Amino acid sequence: MSAAFAPAGPARRWHWRSLRLRILLAVLLWVSLGIGGIWFSATRLFAKHVEQQYHEELEVHIKELAGLVRVAPDGRLRMDRPLSDPRYLVPLSGYYWQVSLPGRETIRSASMTRGRLDQSVAHDSTIHHHIEDGPTGPAITYGFLRDAPGAGQVHYAIATDERLLDEAITRFTRELTVWLSALALALVATGLAVVSVGLRPLDRLARATARLRAGAAARLEGDYPTELAPLVGDLNAFIDHNRQTVERARVEAGNLAHALRTPLAVMTDEAERLAHRETTRNAGRILLEQGQVMAQHIEYQLARASSAAGARGPGTASQIGEVLTPILSAMRRLHPDREFLLRAPTGTGAVWPVDPVDLAELLSILLDNAGKWSRHQVRVELAAEPDLPELAVIDDGPGLTPDQIARACDIGTRFDTAMPGSGLGLAIAREIAGAYGLRLTLSPRADGASGLEARLSALPDGA
Incomplete structure (x- = not known):
């Protein structure tokens, strides 16, 4: 069907060229960048903060440990009291300490029921740390040396399982991901709502334009925002x-x-x-x-x-029934010995985007020409689809040869000079039809009977 006569269907709102899709994609892009940036910076900041907290805590604990351990006169290590953090008392809790004196007994926290800490981390009086294997896996180990008069150098070591730090970061990351995902969905939903509501006037404008094209309105109707x-x-x-x-x-x-x-x-x-x-x-x-x-x-x-x-002006439209009915009445009076029949399966309420004056002239030419040449009957058939501009005028006259059909719409063509006429009717009809994107074709009757069939139909796309 010609684009000029194509029914205005619903707009493809999410086509790749649609404004809605472009705005929504922009919203998705910025939400993704924003939420992704927040997620990345928040997880990195939290991990850095937690690591720093663990390291500060271990430094405090090892200093506390060094203050509580005493070397007895017999060279044995003693503690005045347990560390203030009770986790060092829970077996295999992941929090451990160890104090040793070369050649003497090594004392450990109650939590370290198996394994040992690597004393090599305590190699001078400065507190050092590194990751070593602990009783329950890789551990962040702190250590330093302190001289004990008359006894030698005491090795202090304290450790926390690295998994505890990783678990804290993982829990935070998981919860942050859930909340930020919910926030992203809420932002996208809000963006979709804003796009739908904000562009609704464009939908109304499209509908008004469709009504204008269909001839249902003479102007663009409705109230629009100040931008439109x-x-x-x-x-x-x-x-x-x-x-x-x-x-x-x-x-x-x-x-x-x-x-x-x-x-x-x-x-x-x-x-x-x-x-x-x-x-x-x-x-x-x-x-x-x-x-x-x-x-x-x-x-x-x-x-x-x-x-x-x-042709094709805004608001140009004709109701085929209103135009065709009086023309048929006139033809019955003009050719009283001919029968003019109308076959319209869907009724005659279809609207054609053709000016009523031009459509009336076009149909009058076709019906009058059929009435002149028919023997008994002229039949008008409308398309089964109400939105499809298609009409056929069929007579039972002698018909035309293929050569005559090829020349029938030329200016001044008359195949029988005894028949009244100027030879302009079909030429004018073809011009009117072409101006509105219609094609006028002449052919022998499809049922094989004698006569001529003149058909008006929409031009194919691109024709």
């Missing part, structure tokens, strides 16, 4: 100006026809007088022939100008 109101106002002004231009063109075409027909009629009368005189008979006949050619071209060009002026 100037555009709508300009479009309505253009539509009004276009309509006025079309009306002026029709009036001017009528004026031109009247202005040309009168002097042409005078010239024709004079040519007929000359043709009746013996001395000027040849000249009169030539003038009459040329006058007829001039009249044909004037009628044809005026019809072209009239149809082109109204």
